[in-house]
Amino acid sequence: MSSSATAEVVLDFPQMPTVPLWRLALARKPGVSAEQTLQPVVARVHTLQVGDSPEYRALCAYPGQGPVPLLWPFVVAAPLQKAALIHPAFPIRLLGMVHLRQTVHAARPIDPTEPLRAEVRLGTWRPARRGIEFDLETVLVDRAEQTVWSGVTTAWSAKGPGHGQDHPRPEVPTLDPTLRVPIEVPADMGRRYGRVARDNNPIHVHALTARPFGFKRAIVHGMWTLSRVVAALGERVQSHGVRLEVCFRKPVYLPDTVALTAAETEGGWAFRVDGTQKTRLFGRVSSG
Secondary structure (H helix, E strand, O other): OOEEEOEEEEEEHHHHHOOHHHHHHHOOOOOOOOOOOOOEEEEEEEEEEOOHHHHEEEEHHHOOOOOOOOHHHHHHHHHHHHHOOOOOOOOOOOEEEEEEEEEEEEEEOOOHHHHHEEEEEEEEEEEOOOOOOEEEEEEEEEEOOEEEEEEEEEEOOOOOOOOOOOOOOOOOOOOOOEEEEEEEEEEOOHHHHHHHHOOOOHHHOOHHHHHHHHHOOOOOHEEEHHHHHHHHHHHOOOOOEEEEEEEOOOEEEEEEEEEEEEEEEEEEEEEEEEEEOOEEEEEEEEOO
């Protein structure tokens, strides 16, 4: 079921691929059947520079200068992630997936111009109560073969056999906050962030294009909300030797105003983002 086949599909690109939205929309995938073993898919770019983006910094409220923002490599690697996800060997359609959890580990600061290798890997799945979950691993490696940045994206899809059993969800932390920050979410943030992140999924664009996917209005990208959290934490978050873990609980609709609360813990900070009596996301950032 969740074990990987031995043979893997390797996609080598000379530069970051371009994956147009129509390819995502038209991709026909059968989904996963019980006891199916997936063929691993690996997508790589052997030399790239992550660069920097003043527009990304402005949209997420990062300082105009300084180390590459913690979550910027995720944006840079997104086309490579999409290339792996739409490959015929991976039987789950990208549109309709839900981002459940994200972990990030930054080993050291990244120079925007240094040459790095980017690699994305997927190929295992596990049943959820309804549908399935799978992990997408992303790494950036320097010339010394040291991993400087890594992330694991856990996503959910309805296109697979669930186990039908209730299981405990991660508990939302109760915080005694030392930091409270309101976060304004403008109505056009889905479109603005989508242009920078090259993620124009229809659920982020307009209510009319979001409703077929089960949303009453368009929603902002979860990684934008998380980036706003990291930016608001500011110097409390190290630029290197840092680990970030987050659970996405509910979407943030456009427009909205949500509230970040954070509390210092041993070795880091715990945080949550709430709106209209519901927690949208929660997590922890720590050294390590």
